[in-house]
Amino acid sequence: MASQSDDNGPYDLVIAGARAIDPETGLDAIRDIGVKGGRIAAISERPLSGATRLDTEGLVAAPGFIDMHAHGQQLPAAWIQAFDGVTTALELELGMLPIGAFYADVAKEGRPINYGAAVSWVYARIEAKERITAEPTILWFQKAFSRQGWQNTLATPEELEAIIDKVEAGLKEGGLGVGINAGYAPGYGRREYHELARLAARYDTPTYTHVRYMSAKEPQSAFESLEELVALSAATGAHMHICHLNSSSGRDVVACAELIRGAQSRGLPITTEAYPYGAASTAIGAALLRGPDWLERCGANSADNIELNGRKLTQEKIDELQASQPGAVIVLHFLRPDDDARDRDLMDLSVLYPGAPIASDAMPWGYANGRLVEGDVWPLPEDAFSHPRSAGCFSRFIARWVRERKAISLIEALRKTSLLPAQILERATPQMRKKGRLQVGADADIVVFDLATIQDRATFVAPSRLSQGMRHVVVNGEPIIRDGERIADARPGRPIRRPV
Secondary structure (H helix, E strand, O other): OOOEEOOOOOEEEEEEEEEEEOOOOOOEEEEEEEEEOOEEEEEEOOOOOEEEEEEOOOOEEEEOEEEOEEOOOOHHHHHHHHOOOEEEEEEEEEEEOOHHHHHHHHHHHOOOOEEEEEEEHHHHHHHHHHOOOOOOOHHHHHHHHHOOHHHHOOOOHHHHHHHHHHHHHHHHOOOOOEEEEHHHOOOOOHHHHHHHHHHHHHOOOOEEEEOOOOOOOOOOOHHHHHHHHHHHHHHHOOOEEEOOHHHHHHHHHHHHHHHHHHHHHOOOOEEEOEOOOOEEEEEOOOHHHOOOOHHHHHOOOOHHHEEEOOEEOOHHHHHHHHHHOOOOEEEEEOOOOOOOHHHHHHHHHHHOOOOOOEOOOEOOOEOOOOOEOOOOOOOOOOOOEOOOHHHHHHHHHHHHHHHHOOOOOHHHHHHHHHHHHHHHHHOOOHHHHHOOOOOOOOEOOEEEEOOOOOEOOOOOOOOOOOOEOEEEEEEOOEEEEEOOEEOOOOOOOOEOOOOO
C-alpha cells in the first residue's frame, strides 16, 4: 500500500516506525503515522516530522479498541480500560436514562476516552411500573432491585405507552439505539418487545438486547429467547444486536450459534458479540438467579460457582443477600475453559463467531458496602472490586487467541476489537465511520502495543491489576498513556451521539 497523506505536515504527533495495521484496507506494514487536528493526516513509508514523536519500532499500531458493552462509565473505570487499549467505551446493553442528563454529567467531569449510551428500556420500565424518576447512573439501577414489580409483571396499556414515550424521547436526545436488558425483567410482554423493535426500526437504529432467559433448559431457554429476537427482526426489520453470546447461551451455544447463523444467512440484520471469559457478572437480585432450578438453568451446577468479592457463596448466603442487598454484584462461572477442553471449545464458538466483535461487559468498580468508586481516584483502592473483564478483556483476547493459541490472525483479531463495532454502529451514528480504522481522515484513536508482552493481569481474586504491553494510547490525537504511563490530566474523550 502506498503512502497516504492529506497534509504535508508538520504534524502535531508522529507515531514513527510502527507495524501499522488497518483491518478495513488490509494494511500491515511499517509506517510513520502523522496526526494533526485530532485526525490521522498521513500514513507514510517515509519519515515524518512533528511536534511530538513516539518511537515505536517493533510495536504494533492499530485503531483504538471500541467497547460496545461497558457498564463502568465512571472516570476510574475509563482509565483502567484505557490500559486495556479501549479508546471508546459505550453503554449499549443497559443504556441510560435520561440521555441528555447522562451526557451532560459525563462531559462536566471529562473522560480520557470516548463515551456514549443507548436509551435504557429497563430504566423507562422501572419509572413506569414503580412510579419513580430515573437517574442516569448504574447505582440507581442497582437500588431498583429492591423492587420486584418491574421485573415480573406485564405493563398496562398506559404503562406501555409511557415506556415507549420515554425511550423515544431518549432517541430524540441522541441515544445510540435502544438498550433492552430483557434478562433483568423477563416478565415483560411479547408486545412490549415488539413495540420497542418497531420504534428502533422507525428511527433506523439498533436494539442491544440481553435476551430474556439465560438457560440451556427448556422452557424459558436462551434458544427460545433468541427465537423471539429473530422473529421480531424479521417482522419489523429492526437491527437486533445480541449482547454477550457466550454468557447468554452458556452451555447451549452450539444450538444458539446455529440459530443466529441461519437468520443471518437469510439476510436478517442480526449481530452479536462475546467476551473471552467463562464467567458472568450480575446483581444477585436478578430474576435469573431465582427459582428452584436456577443453578442448573444458568449452567453453574452448584453455588460453589457463585462468588461475591472473590469469596464463594452458599445457597443460604445467596438467599440472605437477595433479601438484604439485592444490588450486590456477583460472579457466576458457567464455563471453565482453562480446566476443560470441551468448555474451551464452547467458548471459542462465541469468541471466534464470524463478524462478532469482542465486547467486555465491563462492570463498574465498587466497594464491599455497595458504594461505587467514582471521581478522580487513581490508582484504584485495593479493596475495589469488579469482574476481571473490566480490566483485561481485550489484552486477554489478543494474548490468548492470537499470540498463544494462534486461533485467529492479528489483523482479524483487530477487526473484532475495532472495525466491527464501528460498522455495527455507523449507519445510525455517522461519527463511527471515522473510528475503528487506521486511515487518513480517520479519528486519531490509536493504540500502540507490544505483541510479545501484551497480557491481561486481572484475576477473579485481584481484578484491578492493569493489563500490560499497551505502550501508547492516543485519543482524538492526544496521548493519554505514553511509554506505559498515564497522563493524569488528559481528558480528550468526546461524546459519541446520534445526530438529533
